[in-house]
Amino acid sequence: MIAILFCLIAGDVKETETYRHIRESIDQVSAIDTHDHLRPFELLPRDATPEGPRVTLRSQWAGSYFSWTSRVEPWPDDRFFDTWWNLAKPVFKNARATSFYRYMLPAWQDFYGINFDTITDEQARQLNQQIVSNYANAQWQDDVITERARIELMVNDPYWGRLDLDNCFPKTRYMAGVLNVTTLVTGHHSSRSMGTSSPYWFAEKNGMKLDSFDDYLAVVNAIFDKAVAVRIVVGLKSTQAYERTLYFEEVPKEKATQAFGKKPAELTEDQQKHFEDFMFWHLASLAAKYGFPFQIHTGQARVQGSNPMLLANLIQGNPRTKFCLFHGGYPWIGETGVLAQRFPNVWIDSNWLPQLNYTMAKRAYQEWLDAIPSNRILWGADNAYAEGIYGATITTRQCLAEALAEKVIRKEIREEDAIHIGRQVMRENALEVFPSLKTMLWRKE
Ligand SMILES: [Zn+2]
Numbered sequence: 151m152i153a154i155l156f157c158l159i160a161g162d163v164k165e166t167e168t169y170r171h172i173r174e175s176i177d178q179v180s181a182i183d184t185h186d187h188l189r190p191f192e193l194l195p196r197d198a199t200p201e202g203p204r205v206t207l208r209s210q211w212a213g214s215y216f217s218w219t220s221r222v223e224p225w226p227d228d229r230f231f232d233t234w235w236n237l238a239k240p241v242f243k244n245a246r247a248t249s250f251y252r253y254m255l256p257a258w259q260d261f262y263g264i265n266f267d268t269i270t271d272e273q274a275r276q277l278n279q280q281i282v283s284n285y286a287n288a289q290w291q292d293d294v295i296t297e298r299a300r301i302e303l304m305v306n307d308p309y310w311g312r313l314d315l316d317n318c319f320p321k322t323r324y325m326a327g328v329l330n331v332t333t334l335v336t337g338h339h340s341s342r343s344m345g346t347s348s349p350y351w352f353a354e355k356n357g358m359k360l361d362s363f364d365d366y367l368a369v370v371n372a373i374f375d376k377a378v379a380v381r382i383v384v385g386l387k388s389t390q391a392y393e394r395t396l397y398f399e400e401v402p403k404e405k406a407t408q409a410f411g412k413k414p415a416e417l418t419e420d421q422q423k424h425f426e427d428f429m430f431w432h433l434a435s436l437a438a439k440y441g442f443p444f445q446i447h448t449g450q451a452r453v454q455g456s457n458p459m460l461l462a463n464l465i466q467g468n469p470r471t472k473f474c475l476f477h478g479g480y481p482w483i484g485e486t487g488v489l490a491q492r493f494p495n496v497w498i499d500s501n502w503l504p505q506l507n508y509t510m511a512k513r514a515y516q517e518w519l520d521a522i523p524s525n526r527i528l529w530g531a532d533n534a535y536a537e538g539i540y541g542a543t544i545t546t547r548q549c550l551a552e553a554l555a556e557k558v559i560r561k562e563i564r565e566e567d568a569i570h571i572g573r574q575v576m577r578e579n580a581l582e583v584f585p586s587l588k589t590m591l592w593r594k595e
Contacts (some may be wrong), residue, residue: 164548168565169555176547176572180593181466182303182580183500183531185387185445185476188541190320191288193310194535197225200305205285205535207278208234210257213534214541215250217507231308235271242266247547249508256544257537260298273469281537288322291536292309299543301578302593305530305584307387307445313373314346315380316486323592326584328387328445329377333371335390336430338409338422349373363403363410367432379452384584385443385474386433388437394449398430398464438470443583445499446473449480452534461486462503467495473581474528478503483514485522497583500575501530504549505542516573519563524571525579550575 151384161170189195196203196211201448208231212222218242245251249356257262262277269277284290295301305326306457308318311328319327333347340350353369359540360369377383390396409421417425424510437444448458458479466474474497479486483503490496498518504511518527529550554568563571581587 153356161246163552163555163559166555166559168558169551171565172550172555172558173548173551173570174570176551176576177300179573179576181301181529181576182299182541182587183301183501183530183539183543184474184499184528184580184584185532186290186303186304186306187309187532187534188306188325188536188539189308189310189534190317191291194284195284198229199231199282200229201282204282206231207274207281208238208280210535210537211238211254213376214254214538215256215502215533216245216248219248219250220245230375232271232273235274235278238269239274242339245590249505250357253505253545254538254541256543260540260544261294261537261584290321292324294536294540296593297534299531301531301539301543303587303589303590304578304588305384305540305580306544309347309389311345312347313349313352315376316385317381318544319345319380319574322360325382326384326590327380328385329373329383330387330389331433332387332389332393334373334433335388335426336393337366338406338417338425339411339413339573340376341413345410346418352376361411363407365421366410370432370436374436377442378440382590383442384586385445386437387445387447388430388433389451390426390430391447391451391456393447393452396446398427398458398459398461399424400426400463400467403428426540431467434464434468434471437472438468441586443474443497444473445476448486449475449477449482457485458489462489462493465496469493471495474499474583476501476512477506478511479520480506481510483510483517487514487518490518490522490526497526497579498529499528499530500546501528502532504544504545508549511546511549512553512556515550516557519553519557519571524574525582527575528579529575548574551575 157402196208224240256265258332264273264277292568303326307328319325333344337349340494349369356431363574401424405424474500478500486498489499529546533538533539557563558565560570
């Protein structure tokens with residue numbers, strides 16, 4: 151008792167029995183991860199080492215969110231790890247407290263026995279060597295994801311080849327995917343080179359003519375039909391927040407028809423926006439028709455114009471569409487909460503949030519649970535390599551357990567309810583929002 155009191159005064163909920171119970175329970179949940187960016191194994195970005203292209207310690211940091219706020223040195227011309235490490239290591243010193251750095255630490259500690267805060271040059275060399283040898287084949291990453299991170303299914307966003315639906319997803323038993331529709335919104339003209347993410351590429355590959363706006367809408371329908379046919383697509387995803395405001399007006403079809411086929415230079419900003427606005431509403435209605443929940447990146451991207459409140463008219467105007475607001479709307483977590491409180495067709499997806507800002511994520515879980523039923527919150531790891539997926543998963547399990555334990559200690563909920571909520575957020579809610587995931591479950595419990 152004295153020990154527990156002392157720990158509470160000292161302020162670390164993780165030292166309490168309540169936390170330990172909740173954490174143990176959350177750790178055991180076979181998780182459903184609603185968002186990642188895992189490429190097919192042979193397409194993982196690799197560095198040019200003297201032995202050939204390899205996944206290195208540098209690939210891992212460069213492919214993590216650490217590189218958003220700290221410089222990760224490029225792989226050196228002489229191709230040696232030591233050269234890279236000597237240039238790269240000073241930057242970690244200023245990043246020790248950041249969530250973008252800390253979320254990766256569980257992977258180095260748990261798989262490689264290394265405390266990255268105190269890593270020596272010799273340890274860095276060994277760590278790199280072990281990463282290189284682990285990536286000799288895909289078995290390592292499959293084990294990390296399914297056994298160590300205990301993820302049963304992940305919903306993958308293949309932004310590297312969005313419309314090449316036969317080839318863009320890794321072929322593994324834990325894989326589900328989304329149709330990333332970002333390029334469908336902006337496709338008024340074929341001039342933007344988008345490779346296999348282009349609807350014009352899709353039309354050509356499938357021998358469809360694409361001369362008018364009606365042709366374009368028919369191609370979009372064909373893309374949706376293809377998404378159904380590949381059987382692992384369970385929803386839609388938009389990253390428009392990286393490009394423009396999230397305020398989408400309801401625009402008549404004629405305006406989009408007028409903009410279609412015009413080169414970008416021939417359109418005013420308003421005409422361009424109207425085309426995109428029309429398409430976004432159109433996709434929201436197709437989402438309802440096809441039963442695809444619509445995942446929308448909200449919050450930190452372009453920052454200006456990414457406040458989730460800007461989506462209120464779209465959400466209200468499409469009551470049959472399920473909207474999953476990504477990243478908790480960071481930093482607008484309260485705004486995301488009120489949208490979910492006001493509109494029954496909104497779910498909050500907290501993926502990425504514990505990595506963006508751990509403290510805010512913990513507060514967000516507590517505030518959202520005050521505002522909305524506990525079956526409306528989802529999570530995802532949002533990473534590109536198994537180590538990052540593991541780190542993000544551990545970090546989320548810990549953050550959620552801390553948030554719930556604090557509520558139990560304050561007597562706002564009972565421990566048994568906290569354990570139930572932990573299971574909902576890590577697994578059950580995703581199966582409710584994306585019912586087709588239920589047919590892909592494989593773990594025998
Ligand atoms: Zn993402």
